[in-house]
Amino acid sequence: MSHKLRTMTAMDVAIVTNAVVAAVSVITVGVSAFFALRQLRLSQSANHTLVAIELLTRDRMSDDFLDSQQFVLTELPARHPTAVPVSGLPPDARKHVNRIALYYNSLGQMLAFNVVDPALLLGSGGFRAREAWAVLEPYILAERAVRSEAYLSNFEHLVVLATETPWPVAARKLGLRRFDRYPAELGLPARAASPSEPGAAEADR
Numbered sequence: 001m002s003h004k005l006r007t008m009t010a011m012d013v014a015i016v017t018n019a020v021v022a023a024v025s026v027i028t029v030g031v032s033a034f035f036a037l038r039q040l041r042l043s044q045s046a047n048h049t050l051v052a053i054e055l056l057t058r059d060r061m062s063d064d065f066l067d068s069q070q071f072v073l074t075e076l077p078a079r080h081p082t083a084v085p086v087s088g089l090p091p092d093a094r095k096h097v098n099r100i101a102l103y104y105n106s107l108g109q110m111l112a113f114n115v116v117d118p119a120l121l122l123g124s125g126g127f128r129a130r131e132a133w134a135v136l137e138p139y140i141l142a143e144r145a146v147r148s149e150a151y152l153s154n155f156e157h158l159v160v161l162a163t164e165t166p167w168p169v170a171a172r173k174l175g176l177r178r179f180d181r182y183p184a185e186l187g188l189p190a191r192a193a194s195p196s197e198p199g200a201a202e203a204d205r
Contacts, residue, residue, distance in 0.1 A: 059103065060125075068096040069128070072135055082138035085146055089139070101136055101152055104129045108154030111161060118161065126162030133159040 059065060076097065080089055086097055107125050110116045133155065144151045182188040 065099060065103065068099040069132070071096040072100045072132055076139075077135060083142055084139060085143040086139050087143060087146070097136065097139065100132050101140070101155055104132060104158055105152050105155040108156070108158030112154055112157055118165075121158070122162050122165055125158070126166075129155070129158050130162050 080093055089097060107121050111118055111121055140152050181190060
């Protein structure tokens with residue numbers, strides 16, 4: 001009887017030991033998978049941020065982009081009736097419109113898929129996006145009438161968010177600091193108190 005008891009006890013210990021080892025193995029695999037997934041997400045987020053910075057700096061500062069922006073904001077409405085779809089514009093005008101519209105559509109797509117901090121895009125591109133949309137909306141709506149309601153919908157999404165969260169509000173949320181009074185070493189005249197909120201000037205003018 002004592003021998004059977006010792007045998008059962010040994011079997012119980014072995015079973016418990018195996019169960020503990022199996023549980024530890026499962027936990028180890030789960031923890032490893034969690035950190036691997038977390039690292040992948042951090043890597044993807046970093047890549048998306050780099051793409052956004054590339055769009056906001058290099059692409060927007062290029063001579064081609066600045067030429068197209070100038071054309072869209074100052075020349076397009078005077079040269080072409082606003083009832084024309086984008087695809088119906090002459091090639092040169094269409095090239096400028098597509099360059100600007102697709103650029104802001106790309107920024108809006110990043111916002112729609114939550115791949116980058118909205119403050120980065122809205123603070124850097126919101127003002128110009130609203131300006132461009134104000135000019136391009138009639139051409140875009142005419143294009144949607146012949147193509148699809150989804151045409152440049154991410155561009156519109158960007159403009160809606162930029163309108164709902166204007167730069168002064170975004171600046172306040174970001175905690176951007178401003179001078180209460182200029183330090184003497186700057187050699188600037190005293191600034192009159194202003195009722196405007198911090199960061200009232202658009203960051204991307």
